[in-house]
Amino acid sequence: MPPNATPAILSVQSARLGFDRPVLGPLSVDIPNGARWALTGPNGVGKSLLLKAVTGQARVHGGRLHLAPNVDVSLLGQDHPRRQPWPLSGHDWFRAMGANTPDQPRIQALLDRRLDRLSGGQWQLLRLAAALHSGSAQPSRERLVLLDEPANHLDAEVRGDAVDLIAALPANATLVMTSHDDDFLRAIGVENHPLEGYFDAG
Amino acid sequence: MLGDLLLVPFVAGLLVTAVLALAGAGLFLRGSVWQALALGQWAAAGGVLASVLHWPVLPVALALGAGVMALLQRTPDRERLPLAVFLAGLAAVTLLAANFSQASLAAAAWAEGQLYFAGPQELWAVAALALASLMLVPGLLKVWRHAQLAPDVPAKRAPAAWLRLTEIAWLVAAIVLGSMVLGLPAALASLLLPAWGAAHLARDLRGHFLWAQSLALAGFLIAWSLSLPLDQPFAPVLVLVNIVLALVARMVAIWR
Numbered sequence: 078m079p080p081n082a083t084p085a086i087l088s089v090q091s092a093r094l095g096f097d098r099p100v101l102g103p104l105s106v107d108i109p110n111g112a113r114w115a116l117t118g119p120n121g122v123g124k125s126l127l128l129k130a131v132t133g134q135a136r137v138h139g140g141r142l143h144l145a146p147n148v149d150v151s152l153l154g155q156d157h158p159r160r161q162p163w164p165l166s167g168h169d170w171f172r173a174m175g176a177n178t179p180d181q182p183r184i185q186a187l188l189d190r191r192l193d194r195l196s197g198g199q200w201q202l203l204r205l206a207a208a209l210h211s212g213s214a215q216p217s218r219e220r221l222v223l224l225d226e227p228a229n230h231l232d233a234e235v236r237g238d239a240v241d242l243i244a245a246l247p248a249n250a251t252l253v254m255t256s257h258d259d260d261f262l263r264a265i266g267v268e269n270h271p272l273e274g275y276f277d278a279g
Numbered sequence: 280m281l282g283d284l285l286l287v288p289f290v291a292g293l294l295v296t297a298v299l300a301l302a303g304a305g306l307f308l309r310g311s312v313w314q315a316l317a318l319g320q321w322a323a324a325g326g327v328l329a330s331v332l333h334w335p336v337l338p339v340a341l342a343l344g345a346g347v348m349a350l351l352q353r354t355p356d357r358e359r360l361p362l363a364v365f366l367a368g369l370a371a372v373t374l375l376a377a378n379f380s381q382a383s384l385a386a387a388a389w390a391e392g393q394l395y396f397a398g399p400q401e402l403w404a405v406a407a408l409a410l411a412s413l414m415l416v417p418g419l420l421k422v423w424r425h426a427q428l429a430p431d432v433p434a435k436r437a438p439a440a441w442l443r444l445t446e447i448a449w450l451v452a453a454i455v456l457g458s459m460v461l462g463l464p465a466a467l468a469s470l471l472l473p474a475w476g477a478a479h480l481a482r483d484l485r486g487h488f489l490w491a492q493s494l495a496l497a498g499f500l501i502a503w504s505l506s507l508p509l510d511q512p513f514a515p516v517l518v519l520v521n522i523v524l525a526l527v528a529r530m531v532a533i534w535r
Contacts, residue, residue, distance in 0.1 A: 132432045154430025160310065165427060166483035173424040175435035191482065204431060212434025220434060 083109035086148055086221055086251045087131060091277055092140035094123065094130045099138035101126050103277040106270075110145070110219065114253045115262050118272040124255040125155055127272070128223045148219045151211035153204055155225040163193040167203055176210035179245075183238045198232040206242050213247075222246060224254035228261040240264045285507075288397040292513075293499060294409045295460045296469050300495030301412055301419075302453040303474035304488050305446075308423045313361035314351050315454060315470055320368030321347040322455040323389040323463045327375045330385035337404070337459065344455045348447055392462020392514030401460050408456055415449055422446045424484070465514035469495050472521040476528030494524050 085107035093099035101123035108114060116124045129135035130142055132152045144150070151174070167188035171178050178188060184206045187199055195203065205227050212220055224243070231239050243265050246252055256262055262269065306315050325343035329336045347364055354360050372389075375382040412419075422438045457466035477490030501524075502517035509516075 134430070134432070149434035150432065151434040152430070152432035154432075157431060162478040164478045164481040164484060164487035169424070169484040170427075173428055174431070174433040176433070189482075208431060215434075223432075 083111060084145065086110040086112075086145045086219060087253075088141070088143045088145075089127075089275075090141040090143075092130070092142050093138045094126050094135055094142075095138055096135055103140055104272075104275050105140075105277055106275040108251065108253060110251055111248060112251050112253070113265075113267040115265075115267040115269050116253065116255045116272050117257075117262075117269050120257075122272050124272055125225050128152060128225050128253070128255065131221070131223060144221070145219065147217075148221050149212040149215065150221045150223065151208050152223040153208035153225060153227055156229065157200075157204060159193050159200065161193055163191070165192045166190060167192065167195075170203060171207050171210070174207040174211045175214070176207045177213055179206055179210055179242065181206070181238055181242065183235065184242075196232075197230040198235045201227070201230040202235045202239055202242075205239055209242055209246055220250040222250055222252050224252070226255055226257070228256050228258040231261075236261070285395070287399060287402050288394050289503065291397040291402040291405045291460055292394050292503070293496065294402075295405045295457050295466075296495050296499040297492060298405070298409055298412050298453050299457045299461075299466060299469040300473050300491045301416070301488065302450055302457075303470040303472075303495070304477065304491040305419060305423050305450070306470065307474040307478060307487075307491075308484075309426050310357055311361075312471060313358055313365065314348070315450075316467065317351060317361040317364040317368060318344050318347050318451060318454050319458050319463050319467055319470075320365050320372070322458050323386070324368045324371045324375070325455075326389050326459065327372050327382045327385045331375060331379045331382050337455070340455045340459065341451065344451045345448070348451050352447065389458065389463050390514075391512055392460075392465045392517075394461055394465075394513045397460055404456055405460060408452055412449065412453070415445065418442050419446055419449070420484075461517070462514040465517045468518040468521040469498065472525040473498065476525035479529050479532035490528075494528060495521075498524050 087108040089104055089106045091103040091105055093102035094104070095101060116127065118124060126135050130137055131144070132150055167190055170192060178184065184203065187195060187203050192200065205224070208224065209222055212218065227239060227243070243252070252267065254267065306312060322340040322344040325340035326336045329339035351361055351364065372386050376386040422443055425438055454466065454470065457469065461469065473491045473494035476494050477487050480490045481487035498517060498521040502513060502520045505511070505520070506513045506516040
C-alpha cells in the first residue's frame with residue numbers, strides 16, 4: 078500500500094465467486110474506506126454476485142475476500158417482493174433492520190403504513206432509507222453500505238428523496254452500489270468503476 | 280358449563296390455543312404453512328405408532344415431529360417437499376390404522392381430538408409450554424422479524440444459531456402438544472386460521488400477534504360454548520368456527 082493510501086475496507090484477491098459453483102472471477106479489487114463507488118457493467122457481469130458474496134449470501138470458491146475488522150455491512154437487495162397480506166409497518170421494517178428513522182418527511186409519512194399497501198416507489202424508498210441507516214446507532218463501528226440497483230422502481234416523485242438520502246450518508250461510511258441509471262449516478266456523484274476492469278488478467 | 284370434570288380440559292385447551300396462536304403468527308411470518316401441516320401429520324403418525332408399540336405417546340410424537348422439521352429445514356423448498364412429507368404422514372397413519380386395531384382407535388382420537396378427556400398430565404405439559412412461550416417471546420420476535428428481511432441484510436447481527444434452533448424446537452413442541460390436546464385438524468385450525476385472519480386486520484406486527492390471539496381465543500370460547508350444549512365433538516366445531524372468524528376478519532378488512 079502506498080504511504081498515503083486509504084486502507085481498504087474490503088479487499089478481494091483473485092476471488093472466484095458463485096453459489097453452488099464458481100461463476101465469476103478471478104477478481105481482485107480493493108475498496109478504500111470512505112469510498113463512494115458505483116460498480117458498473119452489463120447485465121450478468123457479476124455486480125450483484127460480488128455484493129452477495131460480501132454479505133455471505135454467495136460463496137467464495139477460491140482466492141480471498143477480506144473485510145476490515147469491526148465493519149458492519151448492510152445490503153439493499155435488488156428486488157424484494159412483498160407477500161400479500163403482510164402485516165408489517167414501516168416502523169417494524171426499521172426495527173428489523175436495526176435502523177434509526179431519518180427525519181425526511183416523506184419517510185416519516187410511511188412509517189405507520191403497512192408495507193403491503195405502499196406503492197412500488199414508496200417501498201423502494203423505505204428499504205433504501207433503512208439500509209442506509211442500518212447500524213447508524215453504533216458510531217464506533219465502521220459501516221459498509223451496499224446498494225444493488227437502488228434506483229429500481231423509483232418514480233419521479235421519490236427519486237429526489239432517494240438521492241438526498243444517499244448523499245446524506247456520513248463521510249466515515251463506505252458506499253458501494255450498482256446501477257444502470259447514469260442520471261441517478263451523476264446526481265449522487267459517485268465514482269464509476271466498471272467491474273470488468275477488475276478481472277485478473279489471463 | 281364448567282363442572283369440575285371439564286375445568287382441566289377447558290384450561291388446557293385455552294392455554295394450548297394461546298400457544299398455537301403465537302406459533303401460527305410466527306409460521307405465517309415465515310411463510311411456512313406447509314411445514315406446519317407436515318409436522319402436525321407426522322406428530323399424529325408418531326402418536327399412532329406409539330399406540331402400536333405401547334410406548335408413551337408424547338416422546339414418540341415429539342421425536343417424529345422433530346425429525347420432520349429437521350428434514351424440512353435442510354431445504355429452501357417451502358411447498359412441494361413439505362406437501363410430499365405431509366402426504367407420506369397421512370399414508371403412514373392410514374396404513375397403521377388399516378393393519379392394527381389399536382392404531383385405528385389412536386388415529387381416530389388424533390383426528391377427532393380428545394380435549395374433553397385431557398387430564399392433569401396434559402394440563403401440566405401445556406402450562407409448562409405456555410410458561411416457556413412467555414419467556415421465549417422476545418427471542419422468537421427477533422427471529423421472526425429477521426426472517427422478513429431477505430434479500431436485504433441489516434448491519435446488526437442475525438439471531439444466534441442457538442436462538443433459531445430454540446425457535447424450531449418450540450414450534451415442534453407447540454404443534455405436537457396442540458395436536459395431542461385438540462386433535463390434528465383443530466390444532467391446525469388454531470394455528471393457521473387466526474394468524475391468516477389477523478394478517479388482514481392488523482396495522483403492524485404487534486397488532487398481528489394481538490389479533491391472532493384474540494381470534495384464536497374467541498374461536499375456542501365460541502366452539503366450547505356451542506359444542507357442549509349441542510352435544511357435538513369439539514374439534515370439528517372449532518375448525519368451522521375458526522373458518523368463519525377468519526372469513527369475517529377478511530371481509531371486515533375489505534369493508535374498512
